[in-house]
Structure formats: structure tokens, C-alpha cells
Amino acid sequence: MSAEAEVAPYGGTPTGAAAVKKVRTHHLRDWKQAGEKFTMLTTYDVATARIFDEAGVDTLLVGDSAANVVYGYPTSLPVSVDELIPLARAVVRGASRALVIGDLPFGSYQGSPEQAYATSVRFMKEAGVAAIKLEGGVEMVPQIERLARGGIPVCAHIGFTPQSEHALGGYRVQGRGEDAAEHILRDAYAVQEAGAFAVVLEMVPGPVATEVTRKVEIPTIGIGAGNQTDGQVLVWQDAFGLNQGRVPRFVKKYADVATALSDGARAYVADVKSQAFPGADHTF
Numbered sequence: 001m002s003a004e005a006e007v008a009p010y011g012g013t014p015t016g017a018a019a020v021k022k023v024r025t026h027h028l029r030d031w032k033q034a035g036e037k038f039t040m041l042t043t044y045d046v047a048t049a050r051i052f053d054e055a056g057v058d059t060l061l062v063g064d065s066a067a068n069v070v071y072g073y074p075t076s077l078p079v080s081v082d083e084l085i086p087l088a089r090a091v092v093r094g095a096s097r098a099l100v101i102g103d104l105p106f107g108s109y110q111g112s113p114e115q116a117y118a119t120s121v122r123f124m125k126e127a128g129v130a131a132i133k134l135e136g137g138v139e140m141v142p143q144i145e146r147l148a149r150g151g152i153p154v155c156a157h158i159g160f161t162p163q164s165e166h167a168l169g170g171y172r173v174q175g176r177g178e179d180a181a182e183h184i185l186r187d188a189y190a191v192q193e194a195g196a197f198a199v200v201l202e203m204v205p206g207p208v209a210t211e212v213t214r215k216v217e218i219p220t221i222g223i224g225a226g227n228q229t230d231g232q233v234l235v236w237q238d239a240f241g242l243n244q245g246r247v248p249r250f251v252k253k254y255a256d257v258a259t260a261l262s263d264g265a266r267a268y269v270a271d272v273k274s275q276a277f278p279g280a281d282h283t284f
């Protein structure tokens with residue numbers, strides 16, 4: 001395919017997502033400026049990394065949501081750096097185009113900028129991720145500045161920050177009311193000035209996410225934040241029907257992987273019991 005044909009479906013701009021062979025943090029900013037939306041999905045293993053990468057998902061987040069969807073913990077709080085790094089390493093092996101971002105888990109960066117730096121270095125050296133994500137706004141400015149100074153691209157995460165669920169009083173929308181909306185905007189400016197390359201906005205009212213997206217220069221990535229953010233992110237098990245627990249209201253279901261797996265497993269069990277499998281084709 002010619003370069004022109006590759007670019008054309010996206011509008012013919014040289015910065016178009018289709019033309020990008022390897023997504024870098026600066027591409028997200030280019031896309032924001034061009035008004036081109038981009039995508040992020042959580043990813044925790046090599047098979048899904050290859051599938052999402054080839055499907056054109058721009059960024060893969062090795063989320064601390066692995067706590068819930070991979071490890072079966074009730075919240076994201078228990079998961080450790082040692083549990084996330086092997087997953088991140090597998091995702092890096094499976095991704096060729098997408099930007100892979102490691103999500104720092106609870107307790108691995110809040111303590112100090114040096115702790116944030118040491119944990120991020122582990123994600124970059126041991127897993128090979130290209131960027132780091134951490135939760136927090138104004139209060140995380142020292143950490144974000146330290147990472148940016150150390151050459152580590154940082155994605156911030158404001159609004160509802162699940163690692164602070166006990167401080168926030170549960171899983172609830174943030175930024176309702178004028179003071180709360182002001183607070184979200186202050187957080188967004190703070191992480192931008194500290195050097196974050198992007199910011200996740202989780203569970204904030206659509207109009208607040210729209211205002212933040214218009215006012216800051218860095219790309220915003222929404223989850224439960226309306227369709228005006230520069231990018232969108234979902235936990236893949238939520239989007240593709242493999243979440244056995246409660247699925248948040250902001251999720252749209254795009255596939256039913258649980259039913260496909262269940263049907264496959266039941267058919268396999270039945271075939272083995274009836275000796276339909278292995279058949280002649282599968283026997284040496």
C-alpha cells in the first residue's frame with residue numbers, strides 16, 4: 001500500500017494515526033491539535049496485546065485494574081509492583097505499534113518523589129514500558145516533576161481515582177458542583193505544569209471533561225467522562241464481556257468473550273466425555 005493510501009482514511013494529514021508506525025507520547029498531542037480521537041485499552045498479556053495493537057488501539061495500559069480482572073482482588077488496592085511487572089513485560093512483547101503505559105499501584109509512589117522514581121525505573125527496566133501512569137492531581141506534582149526530570153513520560157489520572165476510594169467515600173462521580181469542577185480543573189493544570197504528557201479523567205461530568213479538554217494543552221483521556229475528551233479508555237474485560245463482577249455504567253459492551261469461552265469449554269467437555277474428541281484428524 002502507498003503511504004498516501006494508508007493515510008487517506010484518516011483525512012490525509014501526515015500526523016494521522018494510520019501513518020504512525022510507532023506511537024510516541026508526542027503523537028497524542030499532535031492528534032489532540034488535529035482533533036483526531038485516539039484510543040487506549042487496558043492489556044495484561046501478550047495475546048490481547050497483539051490483537052489490540054493490530055486492531056489499531058493506540059495505547060495499551062497495563063492497569064492496576066489487573067488487581068480485579070486478572071488477580072481477583074475485590075479492589076485495586078492489594079496488587080503489587082511484583083505482580084504487575086510480569087504482565088507489563090508480556091504486553092511490551094506483544095505490542096509493535098501501540099504505546100505501552102505501566103500503571104503504578106497503590107503504595108508504590110505516593111510516599112515520595114524518590115519512591116515514584118524508583119518504582120517507575122523498575123517498570124521501564126524490567127518490563128520495558130515507554131511511559132508511566134499514576135493517580136493524583138495537585139498532590140502528585142512533586143512526583144510528576146521528579147519523573148519528568150528523570151526522562152520518564154508520565155500520564156496523570158484525576159477525577160475519580162480508585163486507589164483513594166476510601167478517602168473519596170466510595171466509587172462516585174467527582175467534579176459535581178462548581179467547587180468540585182474547579183478542583184478538577186486545578187488538578188488538570190497542575191499535572192500539565194508539572195510535566196505530564198496526558199491526563200486520564202475518570203467519572204467526571206461530561207461538561208467538566210469538555211471544559212478541561214478545551215483548556216489544557218495536554219491530551220485528556222476519558223473513562224466515564226463523555227465523548228469530548230481527546231482519547232477514551234476502558235478496561236478490556238468490561239468492554240468485551242469478560243468481567244464477572246459489576247460493570248460500571250460508563251462501559252459499552254462490544255463483544256461477549258465470556259459466552260464464547262463458556263461455549264467452547266462446554267463443547268470440549270462434552271466432546272471428551274463422548275469421545276468425539278480427539279477424532280482421527282487429531283490422532284497420530
Ligand SMILES: Nc1nc(=O)c2c([nH]1)NC[C@@H]1CN(c3ccc(C(=O)N[C@@H](CCC(=O)O)C(=O)O)cc3)CN21
Pocket residue numbers: 064065068069076162171172173203235237238243246247248249250
Ligand atoms: N473492571 C474494572 N473496570 C474499571 O473501570 C476499573 C477497575 N476494574 N478497577 C480499577 C478502577 C475502578 N473503577 C471503577 C469501578 C467501579 C465503578 C462503579 O461502580 N461506578 C458506578 C457508580 C457511579 C456513581 O454512582 O457515581 C457506576 O454505576 O458507574 C467505577 C469505576 C475504574 N477501574
Ligand SMILES: CC(C)C(=O)C(=O)O
Pocket residue numbers: 042061062063064065066103157200223233234235
Ligand atoms: C481504568 C484505567 C484508567 C486504569 O487506571 C486501570 O485500568 O487501572
Ligand SMILES: [Mg+2]
Pocket residue numbers: 063064065103
Ligand atoms: Mg489504574
